[in-house]
Amino acid sequence: xxxxxxxxxxxxxxxxxxxxxxxxxxxxxxxxxxxxxxxxxxxxxxxxxxxxxxxxxxxxxxxxxxxxxxxxxxxxxxxxxxxxxxxxxxxxxxxxxxxxxxxxxxxxxxxxxxxxxxxxxxxxxxxxxxxxxxxxxxxxxxxxxxxxxxxxxxxxxxxxxxxxxxxxxxxxxxxxxxxxxxxxxxxxxxxxxxxxx
Amino acid sequence: xxxxxxxxxxxxxxxxxxxxxxxxxxxxxxxxxxxxxxxxxxxxxxxxxxxxxxxxxxxxxxxxxxxxxxxxxxxxxxxxxxxxxxxxxxxxxxxxxxxxxxxxxxxxxxxxxxxxxxxxxxxxxxxxxxxxxxxxxxxxxxxxxxxxxxxxxxxxxxxxxxxxxxxxxxxxxxxxxxxxxxxxxxxxxxxxxxxxx
Numbered sequence: 001x002x003x004x005x006x007x008x009x010x011x012x013x014x015x016x017x018x019x020x021x022x023x024x025x026x027x028x029x030x031x032x033x034x035x036x037x038x039x040x041x042x043x044x045x046x047x048x049x050x051x052x053x054x055x056x057x058x059x060x061x062x063x064x065x066x067x068x069x070x071x072x073x074x075x076x077x078x079x080x081x082x083x084x085x086x087x088x089x090x091x092x093x094x095x096x097x098x099x100x101x102x103x104x105x106x107x108x109x110x111x112x113x114x115x116x117x118x119x120x121x122x123x124x125x126x127x128x129x130x131x132x133x134x135x136x137x138x139x140x141x142x143x144x145x146x147x148x149x150x151x152x153x154x155x156x157x158x159x160x161x162x163x164x165x166x167x168x169x170x171x172x173x174x175x176x177x178x179x180x181x182x183x184x185x186x187x188x189x190x191x192x193x194x195x196x197x
Numbered sequence: 198x199x200x201x202x203x204x205x206x207x208x209x210x211x212x213x214x215x216x217x218x219x220x221x222x223x224x225x226x227x228x229x230x231x232x233x234x235x236x237x238x239x240x241x242x243x244x245x246x247x248x249x250x251x252x253x254x255x256x257x258x259x260x261x262x263x264x265x266x267x268x269x270x271x272x273x274x275x276x277x278x279x280x281x282x283x284x285x286x287x288x289x290x291x292x293x294x295x296x297x298x299x300x301x302x303x304x305x306x307x308x309x310x311x312x313x314x315x316x317x318x319x320x321x322x323x324x325x326x327x328x329x330x331x332x333x334x335x336x337x338x339x340x341x342x343x344x345x346x347x348x349x350x351x352x353x354x355x356x357x358x359x360x361x362x363x364x365x366x367x368x369x370x371x372x373x374x375x376x377x378x379x380x381x382x383x384x385x386x387x388x389x390x391x392x393x394x
Contacts, residue, residue, distance in 0.1 A: 171343040181351075187387065
């Protein structure tokens with residue numbers, strides 16, 4: 001009656017596990033270095049089974065990025081029952097938590113963002129969606145002014161730059177980084193001349 | 198007595214002209230697309246002469262980047278006879294003027310920053326040097342705190358993000374963008390908790 005453990009894994013569950021492993025492997029080794037054979041070995045499955053889930057390394061890599069972006073969107077999803085500033089503070093904290101769990105991958109993605117077109121598109125898409133979310137919180141019932149739009153977009157870059165600095169030096173604790181990020185957003189919105197609320 | 202005009206160009210002057218042309222061509226076509234033959238044709242010189250100046254496309258490309266970085270450092274060089282905030286305001290204005298003159302190249306460099314290792318190193322080096330300059334202005338006689346360092350480094354990213362937004366939309370005039378950038382730096386430094394001066 002018994003079958004090897006790996007065959008009993010639910011398809012979705014195995015896919016999810018393969019994507020998690022992929023995020024880790026790509027962060028550690030880089031895209032060029034990794035082969036599907038190596039990935040299959042690390043996953044403890046046959047190459048044929050790996051190809052059954054993902055038709056190519058490219059497809060596998062894209063899927064790990066998608067999964068990471070979805071997870072990030074989920075954990076940073078704002079709670080609409082809270083006031084805008086608290087929503088933002090909570091999402092930002094969740095963002096930093098996510099970065100802490102995926103530090104190597106985050107560092108590699110953001111620094112090497114132009115190297116792989118998929119990564120560039122993903123990072124730009126995440127920034128756009130995040131900007132739209134923040135603008136909807138700050139200026140809920142109107143079209144944001146160009147200055148406010150530039151302030152929020154610039155701030156998303158600030159966040160990546162400050163977070164890379166945090167990862168590199170590890171000499172700031174997370175609550176202080178959080179305060180720096182939130183305070184700078186407030187400074188940028190103020191400098192944009194846009195009234196809040 | 199007469200020789201073709203191109204042979205009369207001073208060696209340094211021709212090198213400078215070739216680097217200017219290179220900056221424009223690489224911005225328009227991208228590294229992969231351009232060949233040395235094409236570059237020579239656009240410059241109106243022989244391929245042999247081009248190779249006399251630059252031993253390879255790679256070397257030519259690196260030299261155009263170096264030239265751009267030097268020009269940028271020159272125009273944004275602060276005037277030490279001015280107070281720190283005025284120095285910063287003047288350098289920032291010069292930076293925006295430089296971006297206006299090289300908009301296509303700037304956009305391509307910053308968005309595709311990870312694609313070519315030379316570009317990535319150059320952008321990171323320019324950011325580091327600029328951060329050191331700003332920190333020397335803000336905290337002249339002391340080691341900057343980690344929070345201040347992260348604030349300034351983050352702000353350099355803010356600047357690139359806001360400038361890309363400016364290039365994309367062209368709906369903010371330069372003085373207002375300048376005010377947004379300077380105001381945000383003030384906000385970030387304040388949020389870092391570092392006393393000024």
